[in-house]
Amino acid sequence: MEYDVTIGIEIHCQLKTDTKMFSGAPTSFGRKANTCVNEIDLGMPGVLPEVNREAVKKAVMACTALHLDIDPLVKFDRKNYYYSDLPKGFQITQQFHPIGRNGYVEIETAEGKKKIRINRIHMEEDTAKQFHLTKFSLLDFNRAGTPLIEIVSEPDMHSGEEAEAYVEALRQTLYYIGVSDCRMEEGSMRCDTNVSISPKGSGVLGTKNEIKNLNSISHIGKAVNYEIERQKKLLEAGEKVLQETRRFDEKSGETVLMRRKEGNVDYKFFPEPNIFPIRLSDEWIKDIQDNMPELPQARKERYKSEYGLSDHDIGILISNKEMSDYFETVTKFTANAKSACNWLLSDISAWLNTHETTIDQAQLNPENLAKLIAMIDDGKISNAQAKKLVDDLMAGKDPETAAKEKGLEQVSDTGAIAAMVNEVMDANPQAIEDFRNGKSRAVGFIVGQVMKKSRGQANPGMVSRMVNEELAKRIS
Amino acid sequence: MIAEMVKDRDGVNERVSEAVEKAHALQESLNAVITFVDPAKQLEEMPEEGLLRGVPIALKDNVNTKGILTTAGSRILSNYVPIYDAEIAVRLQKAGAINIAKASMDELAMGGTNKTAYIGPCHNPWDTRRMTGGSSGGSAALVAAGVVPMAIGSDTGDSVRKPASYCGIVGVKPTYGRISRYGIIPYASSLDHVGYFTRNIKDACVTLKVLAGRDERDMTSSFKEVPDYSALLNSDVTGKKIAILKNVVDGVSTPEIVTMFNGLAEKLRKRGAIVEEYAFDEALMRAILPAYFIIANCEATSNHSNLDGIRFGVREDGADMAEIMTNSRTKGFCSLIRRRFVIGSYGLFEENQERIFRKAQKVRRKIVEALDECLKEYDAVIAPAAGTIAPFIDDQADQDALGEESVVAENYMAIANFSGYPSLTQPMGFVDGCPVGVNITCRGFEEVEMFNIAKAIEEETGLADLVAEVK
Structure with a gap:
């Protein structure tokens, strides 16, 4: 049976800024744990967010490069959930009014160029990093509060190759304009890929599975292709595809179940009361857009x-x-x-x-x-x-x-080369005879001998020309 | 009083020592202090000049003070020592104020009785069987008992202005954005204000000059210039139009308070003010409490999600991090707070949010529009700050109950939190030996206007610099 494959991708991309999204603490990668934090990143009682202007600028640049409509009224919302890597117990994000909507990126496919639509780009803050050990867990808050943009595609991709091309096109674009380091292996660009299949032409979307832990572009294609085959096998065996979050295992090249989704989590989104809406002036936006790399x-x-x-x-x-x-x-x-x-x-x-x-x-x-x-x-x-x-x-x-x-000077002196050509020809009368009899490979032989004699320093073009001239002379 | 203290440069050490001694001496009867702060280092580092130089003060215990225990009246924070100072703590320090105590408060400022503080209730200096009101009860008690001339509070519904009424002092809540909230452990961000207590209007002017002003770390703080309130203070109310909130007066349950208030209105008229009754739509007035309750608890449940025992605060054991968080939160809060978190959470659920939280926000806007309509015509609205004197501590009334007759009179002051407009309470008289206050609310950033009307009232009542003799 033939299937339609539908792929949508959500990408989290760390913005390249000196300080965090809502605090003055430095952003960092690979620094000693918990050294790039202040009271805001730790979610201490009483702290308030302060929006990083540079991060907003970078988000505007990303929207511009990817052809999104920019909402000049910047608003933030709270996404509420309890997790030990989320210091405040909520993440400040842009649920209701993303900074950009309706863009696209062009990719090259086997069938030619194709536009992949981008639904939205919104700004938010990163979480802390957790290390779970056998008897205890460690938390590093250096990453907490790092500015992120989330780029949500439309489900416009239909193969692992297209998914790869999409991520590569985004990576290139965002890297070129200096918005992000886009290092998938270091997590500054993270990719969640949703894959579903349905009988060809049915027009109904199948149950989607989300694949996480894709830390290189080549893994995306592999993971997607594996996932397509896995879902096909399920359907062909008469089984159902369940809504799952899966992880790509590099070693086996397979996707592995992380968790089943049982209903959607209610994040109780509501507007962030500590940040009044910020009006981006037309001039400010234009200035950024006029100076795009x-x-x-x-x-x-x-x-x-x-x-x-x-x-x-x-x-x-x-x-x-x-x-x-x-x-x-x-x-x-x-x-x-x-x-x-x-x-x-x-x-x-x-x-x-x-x-x-x-x-x-x-x-x-x-x-x-x-x-x-x-x-x-x-x-x-x-x-x-x-x-x-x-x-x-x-x-x-x-x-x-x-x-x-190194004594590597090419001999382009006509006299010197002529002398060597003559020497070689004098020493190899058989070659001249061969040439006379129409064996053209004799030319190559003589040229090779001359080059050898010059220890490779003779100008090969000149040697070739002069050997031909000399041969012509000698057989006439 | 503050200005005179600051002038008396030689008396600093003695004054501060006296305040510390008095605070200790009254602790058993008032239970107003959570943490006593040693003033020695502050005295050493005190600046040469400052509007509050050498003035002993107290901070509500939700003001972050670096290196000094800050509990917000909650068990879960009973071991929390901040790594940073609130903006106002820094401003006070720079002005030379000497902080001698972190004052008791309702747990996480989520109450109006000061009975939910984890250290137990705070007692009213005028009658220790009675409550101070809350949530800034400890600060109010310390000012009313004459321990300090000024104490910081915070006001989300009326948490400065109600205790001020019960304790016979001035309680000020300036315009939203006038004072930075950075470092104040929140209740509900869109309603929270830093406020403070003094014993007279002049001191209220001096204090606001110190506290007010833009702070980069609080994006909701205002860029508006801070006027010299003291210099601008006069008590001229000639031609001022003042609206009496009729709905409130009608709902006051104590007849003496109504009589007292009407007498005060008459005195203002005699000074040349135009004082008229103004009736709001009663349905809107009755909606203040439920709208407030929903918005405050929805925001609070989110604001306090950081209290999980992981990075700070009292941690309870658990098999994994999720269980540690659950156990810490279950044991860390009193049942009233947990109930309010559940209600707040319920109001934010996707399926409920539109008809609960968002609706409450719409109602809030309607109420503010009604207030704006009134303030188009009037310079201020006034009403009794409470329908009764301070209730007894062992009165078992349910704080969260709705529907009683006095619902408007006891809860209307949240209107100034909805609008963010400046509002203050000052003493108006006594009933049964206990003080009662009057409340004034003006347009946004018109604190000068508010202080001037308050000064006129202070002159009429003669009720300034009251100190309760604690028995």
Whole structure:
């Protein structure tokens, strides 16, 4: 039986701000437990919330980038529930008036471009982190109060691949505009995926299951695909799909039951009385929107029109903002953007992988990379020689100096090459004879011998041209 | 009185010691103090200048004081030592005030008797068999007994203005947003006000100057400039239009209080004020208490969700965190509070919220609109602050019962919490040796107007600087 698959995704994204959503305590990742907290984050009696202006700005940026309508009247509500990671016993969120509504993001699918609609974006605060040990539990309140936006999609996705593409598109966008670190593995971007299936064309939505604990983009596709198959098996066995919250297990690649949902929890939402509605001025919003950093989509188009890069290369470059930024710096020093792109995506990326570092951490000087490209383009060194300079380049060395030290200067001196060509031909009369008899591979043999003689330093283009000329002369 | 104290720079230590001694001496008969605060360090660090320099004061025990036990009158907070100071604690300190006591209060300020304090009831200095009223009863008792000239309270329904009536002192609740609530353990955020007690109107002016002003940490606090209340104080009420709340006067159960009040109105007329009866829609007036009760308890149940024994407060054992929270909350609150939390929670449930909580908020708006209508024409509304003198402590009346004849007269003052408008109670006379107060409410941020009318009343009654002799 064929099925329709429906997927909706809720994403919690920590905003990149210096301080928390409603308190002046610093935001942090990986700091010593309970050192980035004040009385507000701990929910001490008598504290009041103070809205973080920067967080609102970041939320406005996110809404703008994702084409949402912004509600200029910012209101907050309380979501009431008891849990040990929720210090106040309620979370301040935006239940009734989210800051943004009705947006979309464009994804690439096998069938081409597709818009995934976004229902809403709202601001809220993060909870504390819990560590449950055998005999006791530990609570770290550093995360408590960290600004979040929750991005709720419409159920517009129909496969694991689309779900992945959606999250990747959001991750790229929010990362590019500096709204969030979007580190799924560190939890600064968390993804709850709802999956349901129903008989094809039935038009009825099946019972949905929510998958949590998806801490990398590739897990999303795996989890969704597993979940689709699991639900299919249930239905085909004549069983019912129950409404569940499930967790993705990385090792087995399966989703595992966390809890069954028995009716919805009543969070007793009501407007937060300690924050009067805040009117965002048109000028303030416009100022933010006029000064938006470049979006990845715009950058893609620019790379195509400005540098003529291939879609494939653009895709790889854009997916790594630091690499893409670096590429742009290099292009300030060289007109050969294609070559810059090739170097960054091949040899330099390989070097970074081997050395487990990133481009923004490396010592590579963009001017030096441009210089290396110029040296190749000017025929001063060969590509093969240039590859030998990667280690030096990555150590911050000037490629000219390094090439000299290594004796890697390409011989482009016509006389020197002519002498070597003649020497090789004199020593290999059989090759000339072969050539005369129409065996064209003799050319390659002679070129190879000349290159060998020059220890790889002869300009291969010149060698090839001169060997051909000399052969023509000798057989005429 | 405060101004004279501040001028007497040599008398600080003696004055503070006397206050401390008196507070201790009266503790057995009043039970007004939860924690005595050693003034030594404060005296050392006292600023050279300040509107309250060297003046002994007391704080209601819901004002967070760093390093000093702050219980809010509740068992669950009976071991809570704050890591921070409330904004007003800092302002008072900067003005040179010396805090000598954390005063008793109804548990979490959720009462009007001061009988629910976990340390037991507070006794009225005028007659110790009687209650002080609440929830700021300890603060009221300490001012009325002459221990301190000023004490901080908080007022969600009438928690400063009712005890002021029962204790024969001035109780002020300024406009919502006039004084920062940062660091005040809440009852209901949209109704909570910081208030205070003094023994005369002049002192009330000095005190407000110290407490008022914008605080970044309280987003509901006002940016409005703080006037020099003392300098602006006069008792000229000529041409002032004052509305008598007829519904309240009609509901007062003690005839002497009505007579006394009418006499006062006449005196104001003689001073040139235009004093007229004004009747509100009785149905709206009767809706004040139920609307108040719902809004206050709905907000309270949420506000106090942080009291779970996990991060602070008295923790009860349990198998896991959920059980620890449940046990701590079950044992930490008295049954009245638990009942109110249940009611508040019920009113917030999704299926009930529209017809209970949201409806109460709509009723609140209607009531405020009616008050606004009246204040378009009048500069102030006045009425007796209570229908009786302070009741006896062992009177078993159910605090939460509705429907009695005096429901309007005993609960109308919440109208100033609904609107956020400034309101004060001051002594008007005595019945059976116990004080009775009159209440004035003005337009938002018109504290100057309110103090001027109050000053005129004070001159007419001669009831200023009353000190009860505790027997």
